[in-house]
Amino acid sequence: MVATEQAQQTVKEVSDAYKYGFVTDIESEKAPKGLNEDVIRFISAKKDEPAWLLGWRLKAYEKWLEMEEPTWAMVDYPEIDFQDIYYYAAPKSAEDGPKSLDEVDPELLRTYEKLGISLKEQEVLAGVAVDIVFDSVSVATTFRKKLKEAGIIFCSISEAAHDYPDMMKKYLGSVVPVTDNYYSALNSAVFTDGTFVYIPKGVRCPMELSTYFRINEANTGQFERTIIIADEGSYVSYLEGCTAPMRDENQLHAAVVELITHDDAEIKYSTVQNWYPGDKDGKGGIYNFVTKRGACRGKNSKISWTQVETGSAVTWKYPSCLLIGDNSVGEFYSVAITNNYQQADTGTKMIHIGKNTSSTIISKGISAGKSEATYRGLVKILAGAENARNFTQCDSLLIGDRCGAHTVPYIEVKNPSAQVEHEATTSKISDEQLFYCLQRGLEVEDAVALIVNGFCRDVMQQLPMEFAVEAQKLLGISLEGSVG
């Protein structure tokens, strides 16, 4: 990933130019390195935020200062110097990017090609300056119109702060409190990008909502903040991320996602995460410390998380459900692949609060190279949760003999009527399986991809169709070179 490193270097050089004589200059495109109240004021001013939001951020910052970085996850990385990070950089202008695909790392292009991504999209993903009107802009426009007709709000979090302050005040931090954890506090202080979605009562969102449609407007945020609200009887399916590796200069990512479902509402949230995992020797790569949580506030409501995690050097992520409403349902389907020196500590929390609540957890971890993958999950049945049910299945697949897979399930049951099931398996891709495939004519990499896709099938089936096809190819690409 030469391009990424070069880009990082460029950003550093450009940004370092600002390190002298910085005052709260809102004309500037970048905040200086480090975090202090001035930087937060700068961000808030840049976003032209209302005073209450600045106050909220500053309070979060105060709390963050008192907190300590968590160390309980089974991941190992050098200490992060939070004063050595840029917390605000305006979306890169077209001139900064490569001028054409010829200037983009061929390795990246090869991956795009394998994923079957069109040339136009490749240009956008690689950050090439595109000065012609390309298809997805017009698609996005039609798309917006259609959503508006249905009364659906789908905008950036900054727009929402302006245009829908009441809802923002009501829901921001309502599922993931500022002080929930170290990174949620950090995110609350400095978030700069993200998405706000509101689905009105009784509306079934007519299309899959995707950040992908906003890709040409801004780079992926380093500290994203997403809020999705499904009002009574509504439904939405939201796709986050992209199967293609994104050009990204930020090493630390700490997003917060909050989902809220009211009575009889359903949110299906699918993620494909493929950020730069670092090179074969474990150099570079993104740290992904994410807090994702959904609250099934209404009765008969449902939240379903599906994630395919193949990127990042270090992942720390537990999409969770608070099952508050009676008969509410929480689901977590996860595929996490680690290769080379990647580390992932991921899982979910299902907190059963209401009566007759049920949850399903299907986790598939695949470790290759010298990577370490941990499933960490909590199923908690509170005393008032009559007839709660949970089914958990954690399967780990090892490729080679230098990687690790760990399963750490926590189960707390305070109501005797609960039914909690946990199944776990660990297996290896055997030489026999591989040889069987090779003997039928498959090349090694295709054979590994086929076996791994089979292993993940239960989860892949949960993905929306267009995502699933790309995600399948992605699994193969992520494991390239892991055998033989």
Place this chain on the structure above:
Amino acid sequence: MKEVLDKTTFKENVMLEIKNLHVVVEDKEILKGVNLTIKNGEVHAIMGPNGAGKSTLSYAICGKDGYEVTKGSVFYNGKDLLDMDPHERAGEGLFLGFQYPVEIPGVSNMNFLRTALNSQRRYQGEDEVSAVDFLKLIRARAKELDMDPEMLKRSVNVGFSGGEKKRNEMVQMAVLAPSMAILDETDSGLDIDALRIVADGINRLRGPDRAALIITHYQRLLDYVVPDFVHVLANGRIVKSGTKDLALQLEAKGYAGLGIAENAA
């Protein structure tokens, strides 16, 4: 073949030519100089006591990891097989029917076979088959071999009985239509009905441009697939060759009765 063939033409008819093959597995020499020539259209059977090296021979021909050829050569249609990766050998038309077909959870039989067929076609420089054409092909083959079409949707060999697994091997073989089939104790543990199906699978692929090497413990299968030649492998070498009669003699008298020591290795 009425006319007398000169040496070159004779060579051209040779499909598989194994010369002085030595194979080492985990530091132990299992094959100690195997010679075997199989010509177009022929069916050969290899019999032999346990531990004689029968499975090792099939794995070595197909290129399984850990089966190290230390001496000798294997040529297939004039090409040096030992120079090729396992998937290339498959692409050249070699098929191995496994003694214990493995399970691949989550991968449907259909998807597996289509991926395999298309991989081979790519190797041979041909276009991939379309989903529709493939469906027609596999359904026809499954029907011929009396396989329930529902089995095609199930994961490869997962939860299949012994007989179903072997039948599945035959369906795969019928779809891939190899020029050379090596069947490694495909008949072991089968009841008579399953045995007939396996035999039927092999017989369907008999033809002037194809050949088969049947590795078996019992002569039972050879009642249904009559071989042109029978060889006895013992202690890492072929110690006796003959026709179908040799298999019958073996059954009547046992290896010892023919002067072949069991478990000589």
